[in-house]
Amino acid sequence: KQEVTQIPAALSVPEGENLVLNCSFTDSAIYNLQWFRQDPGKGLTSLLLIQSSQREQTSGRLNASLDKSSGRSTLYIAASQPGDSATYLCAVGGTSGNTPLVFGKGTRLSVIA
């Protein structure tokens, strides 16, 4: 059974810092990996999707990497801003295409102005 772990559970940084969020998964046979942002009491916003054949994806100040063989992914946020404060969720999709995502518990990020 796939298990997804995110470290750290919470992170507080001053504005402007670069930071890395970590995600690990136990079964490397994944279809893709997706990073989401969740604001308090809100739904999910998809940030980046990495296919199993890809190594990384970039969108603006965000960069996500994937090392499928070691079961790891990182989300790099450059020049953090207070508006980046949210919970970041990592989720992996199984090998049969249209399968549900398995989520980690998230990293709660606070960027202090």
Add this chain to the structure above:
Amino acid sequence: GAVVSQHPSRVICKSGTSVKIECRSLDFQATTMFWYRQFPKQSLMLMATSNEGSKATYEQGVEKDKFLINHASLTLSTLTVTSAHPEDSSFYICSARDGGTGGFGQPQHFGDGTRLSIL
């Protein structure tokens, strides 16, 4: 881009009430939709897979008679929490993937969720 609409966004009702939550794919067809539940400070846990035109598949520990799922069309799935009790209070969220463009490599899109509070 693909959008999933979920309604209502918030429900507060008395114990024993049945509550229906709708999940719609607005600009794509979804033969499969997923329903998740999220308790405070926990991650999303899959409850069931909703399949258009057939019975839903429930995860272990989820009561199918309590959480009724209907996927009557390619753009709509509904989750009905029957005879809700305070322990059913949670954040319910649906998702779907636009498999028609680019296949299953496309990202899953999530609704905004429904916060259910049972008094």
